[in-house]
Amino acid sequence: MSGLRDAVLEARDVTVVPDGGRREILSGASLGIRAGEVHALVGPNGAGKSTLFGVIAGDVVPSAGSVHLDGVLLAEFRPRDLARRRAVLLQQNAVSFPFTVAQVVAMGRAPWARTPLADDDEAAIAAALEDTDIVDLADRTVPSLSGGERARAALARVLAQRTDILLLDEPTAALDLRHQEDVLALAVRRAREGAAVAVVLHDLNSAMAHADRVTLLSRGRVVAAGIPAEVLTAERIEEVYGQAVDVFPHPATGVPVVTPRRRASDRPAPW
Template sequence: MDAATPAPPATTAVSPEAGAVRLAARGVTVSHAGSAAPALADASIDVRAGELHALVGPNGAGKSTLFGVLAGDLAPDAGDVVLDGAPLDGIPPRLLARHRAVLLQQNAVSFPFTVEQVVRMGRAPWARTPAELDDDAVVARALEATDLVPLAERTISSLSGGERARAALARVLAQACDVLLLDEPTAALDLRHQEDVLRVARTRARDGAAVAVVLHDLNAALGVADRVTLLARGRVLATGMPSEVLTAEAIEAVYGQPVDVFPHPVTGVPVVAPRR
């Protein structure tokens, strides 16, 4: 990185003010060879400190493409992505790994590592830094948060798909970043652990982290997100409060499925119910 390119600081001793934009994409376009239409067209999004931001939309809407761009794993054909004001593609990988953590849908582990060893891999960016002294405590907290303490000595290969997904999340939590990108983190989980994962993500946001989550479950988005971005056909259609974006009319227009949206009788949180 040259001297003219700003970079995030090496530590995060000072927490960003709630609502501050941590990660942003501006006018991002991504095209795939052989496809007539772009996978993502002129998309913009802000991921803010202290908020859980859900990316929702039907299959093929562009959610995973936008996620890949935000993570830095996919270079856009046009547009810009910045982390704390610094161009994402100019930040050295090791420094980037100290500021944003990414949970992908697929997290294959080929060797017989134990769960604790996999979670401890999340501490790699902090090797040979003062933060290395916190490794044991951070790993222990990540195992506890994901209900993996009883499985810590089990090999990853012996776990169910849902248990492996929780181990992958624990590794991301152990990375101790305050920008978290989670791609469908509840997909392989049972009901209890789905709620546990969403609770962890929401808690991290409440503690000041900027959290972006790809979700298929619209009720989960309505229940836990502070902000929602709705995508369809590679475009951002709307961004705002969940109850303002995920209306019955918008959902039917995007998903092609009539629904009713009404307040939960106990919590008052909007609930989506397909018309059958």
């Protein structure tokens, strides 16, 4: 536990058993999110990433263990106070009513209503629209947007909240290549400005390139945590994912790259 002492947000030995269930979907997991770092949660489907994410966000109550924010039990925070400390981007952000993008982004300012920081609403909304490249969509209704545009609008709402902890669950899932890189670069920038950022990712190469720390989960347990290059070794990836891979330094950046190991006979015909 000593490696988590300086964590802003910390889960300690949390276990989650669903209501009426017998099998643990998360077992004895610990995680520390530190200011100034991007911390990626990775693992195969069903590994427990989103469950652990929900626990640290305060949306999932653990069956055992505890979660602390600056040393205080997360459960002791009132919802509004918690919303002023951390912003959460979920995988699903359905908006059925014809709100405009600007209106949805403005919802991120709700925790600051009737406080002196409400004076920052206009600037915060404008900056979030700019950062997510959706200024030209501000007057569009959310149901009229593509999946990727909706994802960026949801992220802009989270950014407009202006908290020191950002929790992002698969923020790149619906995005094209350019916007995937933009979103992760934005996460890194917020961390360098002092924010604590946790992000659930499926792409191991994105974790290698952008995360300061990685927690690898499998079957509801933490397999390893630490620097990406030390956690995401070829041997460990094959063990957890059941897929042989090669890990080698990128020729230009030196950042490790993960590629599935394929036989020459698996390649498609050249016609």
